[in-house]
Amino acid sequence: MFVFFSKIVNLLISPFFILMVSCLIPFLAVMNIKKRWPRFVLCGAPIWGLVMMNSPLGPWLTYQIEKDSPSLSRAQFESSVAEAGNRPVAVVVLSGGVALYRSTAERFRFLSEFPRFATPFIWGKSHSNVHFIFSFGQPEGPGQDYLNEGPSMEKLAQAFGLEASRMHVTRPSVNTHEEAMAVQDVLKEIKPALTYVSTSALHLPRVMGVYRKLQISAEPFPAYYYSVPASFQFFFFKMSNAELLRQSLHELIGNVAYKITGKM
Template sequence: MFFVLSKVLWFLTAPSNLLLLLVLLGAGLALRWPRLGLGLSAAAGLTLLVGGLSPLASLVFGPLEDRFPAFRDDGAPVAGIVVLGGAVETGLSAVRDQMVLNDAGERMIALGDLARRYPEARMVFAGGSGRLTGDGAVSESTIVRRHAASLGVAPDRIAYDDKSRNTRENAAFSAALAKPKPGERWLLVTSAWHMPRAMGCFRRAGFTVTAYPVDYRTGSGAVALHATAGDGLFELDIAVREWLGLVAYRASGYTEAVFPGP
């Protein structure tokens, strides 16, 4: 139920969708109440423009990405590596018979890089299908298994979680696959903006991991304008979704803090 509700509610509350719906609602209201309708459309349209072109997305992203520091190898042995899905376009990958990545593709780059740097480390890839209608959907794990060699990794070196649909399930199913021993160091690879929620879920699952954030959207302390409103709104949608996800996961008991930190 949580999975279905999260998908439906997010469609309605994503800033770009919500503001566009308000523009359309205002246009409809203007047929009967011109001042109210036009005012609502104008306000929503202006907010769309500001949200898309202003530094707002950078300001919302910053605290998420800076919560966990970048990983620095201190020489301690790495027993294993968990890479979270979310970077593979499964439909296109299946149709084109190659691994097609989205804007979070750095997760897969890190998978190949870490496999090379730590040849003795065990590896887990956590990626089922996030589609609301999962029947017949190709999982990310299926695609990665087919094309892991293109990343320089032997497919049978990776343990695949092909059932998880969200971050909570990523953590629970990865823990079941990895069965980490006390004192082992496991790296967790995901986007920097997603790391707080991911770390909270892994802690809740009893799986102690070290953050390995990738896929940064902002520079350190930087506030950036966007060249197109589409770019800014895309980034704003991601950041707002993550903040809402943090609140929802804490309210549901999936994490022990609203904003997990180091």
């Protein structure tokens, strides 16, 4: 039920859905249908689109979730790694759907979002005892088959100048809870002295809640923030505002569902 409700909300506030509905306007105008519901669509679609794409609600709600995220400086990270000595330190990088796929579109998406995920690799690559666990999601539909573990890790290692032996990949998972269990299996093999979980500040509350429930000892590593406080743009045609609202509502619904089902 929660999954279904989440998907409905995601659809209604999706920029792609808004554009799709907006495309109906000229079509209905040409058809010149005089029934009441087409008039509602004609009037409502552009208003809905402008409100959702320009509303500050998305950035504001995202900021409310992200503002309490614990910060981690490079100096703190370096100090923790030094304290571990020769013992391994694990950095779990949650891809959040950005992975290495065979399709050109997905490869482009990975490259476009690459800078967001670069921080943990840049900080840790000079330390030989730091291992990276790259967590994938589950591919959905044909044409999105995962590259096998070898080529995926080889490309990532080459991109960041790392030894392939320091790169680990989890089995595919369909949600945050399964993803955490997959990470737990890899951690049992590495046996790190310290574990960091790197993902967006928006997703961290749910991730850390799941990790605590599974008794996985880990420290939060917010690699990037979606919100930019006090810089909301009110009257610009900006789809990112709708996307921020979609993502923040997705996380809020997920948090409620996970608490009710006992996963966090």
